[in-house]
Amino acid sequence: MKYYSTNRKASDVTLEEAVVKGLAADRGLYMPHNIRILPASFYEQIDQLSFQEIASQVADAFFGEDVPAETLKQIVYDTLSFDVPVVRVKENIYSLELFHGPTLAFKDVGGRFMARLLGYFIRKEGKRQVNVLVATSGDTGSAVANGFLGVEGIHVYVLYPKGKVSEIQEKQFTTLGRNITAVEVDGTFDDCQALVKSAFMDQELNERMQLTSANSINVARFLPQAFYYFYAYAQMKKLGREKELVVCVPSGNFGNITAGLFAKRMGLPVKRFIAANNQNDIFYQYLKTGQYAPKPSVQTIANAMDVGDPSNFARILDLYEGSHDAIASEISGETYTDDQIRETVQLTYDETGYLLDPHGACGYRALSENLQPGEVGVFLETAHPAKFLHTVEDIIGTDINIPEKLKAFMNGTKQSVPMSQNFMTFKEWLLKQ
Numbered sequence: 001m002k003y004y005s006t007n008r009k010a011s012d013v014t015l016e017e018a019v020v021k022g023l024a025a026d027r028g029l030y031m032p033h034n035i036r037i038l039p040a041s042f043y044e045q046i047d048q049l050s051f052q053e054i055a056s057q058v059a060d061a062f063f064g065e066d067v068p069a070e071t072l073k074q075i076v077y078d079t080l081s082f083d084v085p086v087v088r089v090k091e092n093i094y095s096l097e098l099f100h101g102p103t104l105a106f107k108d109v110g111g112r113f114m115a116r117l118l119g120y121f122i123r124k125e126g127k128r129q130v131n132v133l134v135a136t137s138g139d140t141g142s143a144v145a146n147g148f149l150g151v152e153g154i155h156v157y158v159l160y161p162k163g164k165v166s167e168i169q170e171k172q173f174t175t176l177g178r179n180i181t182a183v184e185v186d187g188t189f190d191d192c193q194a195l196v197k198s199a200f201m202d203q204e205l206n207e208r209m210q211l212t213s214a215n216s217i218n219v220a221r222f223l224p225q226a227f228y229y230f231y232a233y234a235q236m237k238k239l240g241r242e243k244e245l246v247v248c249v250p251s252g253n254f255g256n257i258t259a260g261l262f263a264k265r266m267g268l269p270v271k272r273f274i275a276a277n278n279q280n281d282i283f284y285q286y287l288k289t290g291q292y293a294p295k296p297s298v299q300t301i302a303n304a305m306d307v308g309d310p311s312n313f314a315r316i317l318d319l320y321e322g323s324h325d326a327i328a329s330e331i332s333g334e335t336y337t338d339d340q341i342r343e344t345v346q347l348t349y350d351e352t353g354y355l356l357d358p359h360g361a362c363g364y365r366a367l368s369e370n371l372q373p374g375e376v377g378v379f380l381e382t383a384h385p386a387k388f389l390h391t392v393e394d395i396i397g398t399d400i401n402i403p404e405k406l407k408a409f410m411n412g413t414k415q416s417v418p419m420s421q422n423f424m425t426f427k428e429w430l431l432k433q
């Protein structure tokens, strides 16, 4: 399968090139030329299949032309070694719990899949080492670092802002060692992102090192996120509740919801989508006005969605050929303040006993305010509430259970490289690695 750039000024590439490069030369995002519609028989018996079996068929539609069947199946099975259950929260509203992986957030799926696919390409070609640069405000760094841990031929540099990620988040990528280096930048998340962007644009650096990104701009991280939309549908079908399905996605960079839109293009019977935003409401405003007006992000308690210029918006525009009407007919939006998020976590916990994290709370609330009679809603619970321990404990006023997986990270020893936000300093250091 060939991939084209959303800016259409760069030439088409193979899957391998798209994965190794991350971003196209014209700064566009890669899109597959074809989105294959899966056969009716697949959807008819989908509720009889396991998560891995479903994901293998979806993976074959995306990557089957480029990766041998046995290898692809192995990658899928290695990636999805944890469950993604649907849990009923209240009446017509269900939570798709994406937090049972190693770092307790949905990014584990894409992080692990990308690590294994890139590892396969490197082994096959006997390529020189690939260096993954990733800037993180918390969750991306941990999922990518844990996904790539121990993969031969790949070194990961996680850049994060000193003093601005929670202790739990920091421990998830600073305690690993091996092929993972944590770089503690004296600056903000934007400074970290600026260092990564400058590195990708620096000619000398790119001649001397093979650099790539593991953010959701990379097709190998973004497309596998479609898997769990199919599995959510399968579970709802098993419950006899798959008709008039509305899927709600707490969104920041819009990679997650875009994967859901791809699933729909492949024939998945989802009636419509809702994108739930925190106060960073660029997409919500776009739906209302037809104008896309990026602006600097503001800090919220759902911080993984603090994005002022969502990169995957380019993919959504491309998918709907730039038509605002077409986009607005399949996706609606909501935006919530921190106070509304707190209120939703508290009320839902009191009324149902279900503990939402601040991101999932936006998704749950958007469904409870928007579902029409006859519709059934599934929201993506994107992270475990214990990842936002102090925020959530402050809201509900009691201590919460910390899963064993998180506790294990807490016991590790932090190792990081202090770094200034000056690009030349970073570049010189990187060249010496």
Ligand SMILES: *Cc1c(COP(=O)(O)O)cnc(C)c1O
Residues within 6 Å of the ligand: 105, 106, 107, 139, 140, 216, 250, 251, 252, 253, 254, 255, 256, 257, 304, 305, 359, 382, 383
């Ligand atoms: C990354 C993240 C999001 C936003 O996902 P996008 O694909 O960037 O829209 C939402 N919730 C959590 C917990 C996240 O880590």
